Amino acid sequence: MPAPDTRLAVSTVIFALRPEPEATPSLWTPFVRRTRDPHLGQWALPGGWLPADEGLEDAASRTLAETTGLRPSYLEQLYTFGDVDRSPTGRVVSVVYWALLRTDEAQHAGEHENVRWFPAGDLPDLAFDHREIVDYALDRLRTKVEYSTIARSFLGDTFTLTELRHVHEAILGHPLDPANFRRSMTSSPDLVDTGQVLTGTPHRPPKLYSYRTPGSARP
Amino acid sequence: MPAPDTRLAVSTVIFALRPEPEATPSLWTPFVRRTRDPHLGQWALPGGWLPADEGLEDAASRTLAETTGLRPSYLEQLYTFGDVDRSPTGRVVSVVYWALLRTDEAQHAGEHENVRWFPAGDLPDLAFDHREIVDYALDRLRTKVEYSTIARSFLGDTFTLTELRHVHEAILGHPLDPANFRRSMTSSPDLVDTGQVLTGTPHRPPKLYSYRTPGSARP
CATH class of the missing domain: 3.90.79.10 (Nucleoside Triphosphate Pyrophosphohydrolase)
Incomplete structure (x- = not known):
């Protein structure tokens, strides 16, 4: 020893x-x-x-x-x-x-x-x-x-797609196309439309999403 | 200290x-x-x-x-x-x-x-x-x-889709549907058809594939 x-x-x-x-x-x-x-x-x-x-x-x-x-x-x-x-x-x-x-x-x-x-x-x-x-x-x-849901770690339990995109943009260090991002995320099995919308915003309030599985991102 | x-x-x-x-x-x-x-x-x-x-x-x-x-x-x-x-x-x-x-x-x-x-x-x-x-x-x-190309670590530089499926099956511990696996893998941007076939096999020789990027799997 x-x-x-x-x-x-x-x-x-x-x-x-x-x-x-x-x-x-x-x-x-x-x-x-x-x-x-x-x-x-x-x-x-x-x-x-x-x-x-x-x-x-x-x-x-x-x-x-x-x-x-x-x-x-x-x-x-x-x-x-x-x-x-x-x-x-x-x-x-x-x-x-x-x-x-x-x-x-x-x-x-x-x-x-x-x-x-x-x-x-x-x-x-x-x-x-x-x-x-x-x-x-x-x-x-x-x-x-x-490839993982690690972005959730920066967000609350529910979030708008714009908030989620901002997390991705901050991490990647460059802007993402909003329409492509929306399409990619809403087709992901990990993300759930909560049926709620963000209150307190004018005009069309954005939808709130959450992740399907609770807990932390895949290691 | x-x-x-x-x-x-x-x-x-x-x-x-x-x-x-x-x-x-x-x-x-x-x-x-x-x-x-x-x-x-x-x-x-x-x-x-x-x-x-x-x-x-x-x-x-x-x-x-x-x-x-x-x-x-x-x-x-x-x-x-x-x-x-x-x-x-x-x-x-x-x-x-x-x-x-x-x-x-x-x-x-x-x-x-x-x-x-x-x-x-x-x-x-x-x-x-x-x-x-x-x-x-x-x-x-x-x-x-x-989600990664880690299966390559068990294979040579070129391999058949059956060999690749066997790696996945051995790791996951259960058989995979050959047709679904073939469809999923051949649509992956990571995999390349080398244009070569496995020699020494009877009848229709299987195609040989390789990974697009050399080196190890994503950490």
Whole structure:
């Protein structure tokens, strides 16, 4: 049995949609400013060391809440990063989770010291290999939005097709043709017309949809 | 910085198709008999401790080759298992990879002491939480075969539609309607008719197909 000379950390990549006045929403992600070496002062993913008596997801959830105040309903394991030289202070393997926030969850986060949100398309310099990790998460998100119901994680229980399209557009980073999107989505077996409409809107109120199966998106 | 009181291991779940005379092929997976405590004599996933100076995938590849003699072309990270009580001798976090073998790769494996292959549908008692890990891998494989080109990992560069259907059937564990399968696959943008046919067969030789994009399946 070898000496335990490798340390384990848990980090989380968080994505939320930020509503933009007069424009479609965009994808944002928060980072925490490091208050010690290495990489003092640089932005990094929220996270911390794994305590010996705490499960991986519990540690991700706890460190996330402690550093950012966020308690996302979607939290899944993303990937484990373990290159030999990824930290200058000895071998660190990081089990990385990702969290997708509904807009209401992101709004209730409040202000946290040393936390700042950045647009996913305009990231700052990040500590360690955290840029590579965020890029991996963005790739996964873009791939999953094409074949799974992961977009639901950003939405409430019911939503209009325009809201759903805005989620897809924010993730993909480009506009989609509204008619094609509508056709593709309404022919999907995953989506259900609730029979309700969005109230409080003038003229023709848009239909509200929901997903057929409750729970999270396919992993 | 906490004491590094948690140890890291790397393990691999391996799947291969075994041709069956007079029947469709079935999915098999190898285990290694443990030669020490804990769980002495029980079957376990191939793997070992992570050395401080070795990358995760390198460690998976090396321990796999050492214990089973296998060098699979498809080797990807699957998931990291880290429940607090999963080992009776202290906290162990296992980064688990999975390997999918082409039939020719599986045949060249040769005999290895303490290694035995079992049908995925009839597993022996396994050490630690390795049964849970194999079940997770099987679930992932069944989900992925529905929306990705992962079936290619079990096939050569070209294959007949019957061979491709047999891969799907072995993974899903039930027969598929040949006409529906043919219609679904030939309408897929991923699959290409190579213009060649399988030689050496009597009567109407079946067409050979390949995948449009080279490389591995979508992660």
